[in-house]
Amino acid sequence: MIKKIKLLNKDEIYAILGVQDRNLKALEKEFKITVTISYDDENGDAELSLNGLHSRVDKAYAKIQKNLDILRVPPAPNASAEEKVPFAGGVVFRPAHASPVKPRTQNQNEYIKLIWDRDLIICTGPAGTGKTFLAAACALRALQLGMTGKIVVTRPIVEAGEKLGFLPGDINEKVDPYLRPVYDAFQAMLGAERFNALRDAAVIEIVPLAYMRGRTLENAFIILDEAQNASPEQIKMFLTRMGLNSKIIVTGDITQIDLPSSKQSGLISVKKILGKVPQIGFFEFENADIVRHPLVKEIIQAYDKWEKKCK
Structure with missing residues (x-):
């Protein structure tokens, strides 16, 4: 099974991959899957492809998505301009x-x-x-x-x-x-x-x-x-x-x-x-x-x- 997930910018790429791809290597080892990454230099984003057994890919995907959700927490919708400084x-x-x-x-x-x-x-x-x-x-x-x-x-x-x-x-x-x-x-x-x-x-x-x-x-x-x-x-x-x-x-x-x-x-x-x-x-x-x-x-x-x- 192959599942893909988008990384929207260089901060997300760095956060998910880690220094010298350490986070990615640890993910592959933990879930016994293979992860490949394709970069889009023009837009500055990237796409991960998770390949392996269905259940393991699902668990790895959920872990990455959870970390991305935490990283992507937006400012409070009713935050005043004063609170943004x-x-x-x-x-x-x-x-x-x-x-x-x-x-x-x-x-x-x-x-x-x-x-x-x-x-x-x-x-x-x-x-x-x-x-x-x-x-x-x-x-x-x-x-x-x-x-x-x-x-x-x-x-x-x-x-x-x-x-x-x-x-x-x-x-x-x-x-x-x-x-x-x-x-x-x-x-x-x-x-x-x-x-x-x-x-x-x-x-x-x-x-x-x-x-x-x-x-x-x-x-x-x-x-x-x-x-x-x-x-x-x-x-x-x-x-x-x-x-x-x-x-x-x-x-x-x-x-x-x-x-x-x-x-x-x-x-x-x-x-x-x-x-x-x-x-x-x-x-x-x-x-x-x-x-x-x-x-x-x-x-x-x-x-x-x-x-x-x-x-």
């Missing part, structure tokens, strides 16, 4: 299943404005101030508006406790716990199904920082989380991945450095090195901006006092 009405991102994401402090408000204004932002501050969550919300809004083609989020993998080599599973399973907080943020705003579809289609990519070497990221919204655990060399390597029409947000908390005492945090040195570059935005949150459980603010303040006494 970034940060309209104080709303950063409007999830389909949850309350709108809005800044909850004046500093969060200023942070979001800086994200839209600059292509490179270095943001520091204590846990719970929304550094990464708001950056992710801005990334989703940019994707929704067609201002970017993909979202890339990366973290340095710093071992604290068990060694990676002793954890069970392959390399992806070993690093998954380190990236789980980023998954949680996107799932909170997208829902698990849509997040998984966008991740499978490589529209949202979440990878360890070590995997960034040698890449150039164009038309992308890129977030480096937990940057306090990256070395100066890693920060330099990451920042130079920036391609045309891309935006980079670097976030971290210099009070929670997990690097060995002999290693310097690149987040501390980056302002000294790049502080005089006018196109780069620097932002710092305070304890007053913590928006988690009220106890979090009390805990951080108590630890700050204790650490000052110990010095």
Whole structure:
């Protein structure tokens, strides 16, 4: 049996095929079918032909169509012109299943404005101030508006406790716990199904920082989380991945450095090195901006006092 499905543009082609056709190869392996693709260079679209047993082709077709349906979700029909621009009405991102994401402090408000204004932002501050969550919300809004083609989020993998080599599973399973907080943020705003579809289609990519070497990221919204655990060399390597029409947000908390005492945090040195570059935005949150459980603010303040006494 042969079944055909149309991919309407290069974004859909990239999303369904994946990097070096990895998604397509995985689909063929999963359903034991053969997939061929014919391109129309003039119109910029393509057509997939799924060939194999009837039941397997139907299941593969349904999986592709489901991912396309998620990718093709149109804007709300009654959305106002104001809602079609970034940060309209104080709303950063409007999830389909949850309350709108809005800044909850004046500093969060200023942070979001800086994200839209600059292509490179270095943001520091204590846990719970929304550094990464708001950056992710801005990334989703940019994707929704067609201002970017993909979202890339990366973290340095710093071992604290068990060694990676002793954890069970392959390399992806070993690093998954380190990236789980980023998954949680996107799932909170997208829902698990849509997040998984966008991740499978490589529209949202979440990878360890070590995997960034040698890449150039164009038309992308890129977030480096937990940057306090990256070395100066890693920060330099990451920042130079920036391609045309891309935006980079670097976030971290210099009070929670997990690097060995002999290693310097690149987040501390980056302002000294790049502080005089006018196109780069620097932002710092305070304890007053913590928006988690009220106890979090009390805990951080108590630890700050204790650490000052110990010095």
